[in-house]
Amino acid sequence: MTGKRNRRKQTQSLQERLAAFAENARERARALPPGREREMLLRRAKQNEVTSSLTDWLSAPVSPRRGQS
DSSP, X not given: OOOOOOOOOOSSOHHHHHHHHHHHHHHHHHTSXXXXXXXXXXXXXXXXXXXXXXXXXXXXXXXXXXXXX
16 A cells, blocks of 8 residues: 555646536536436536535635724
8 A cells, every 4th residue: 555646737627627528427417318327427527517616615715794994
């Protein structure tokens, strides 16, 4: 267990990678007949979109509370 870790330099942001995966999964799902595989692709696409929006929300600057100065 002392092997070297495989590391990759990411060229796209997390949001870009999630959006690309979601778009790709939706395209592949359109080509499939209704069924389990299609539903799994659509579910993963939705999960990636939600993850992307949560990441955006969490990385947004914090604004001061109303009523406090």
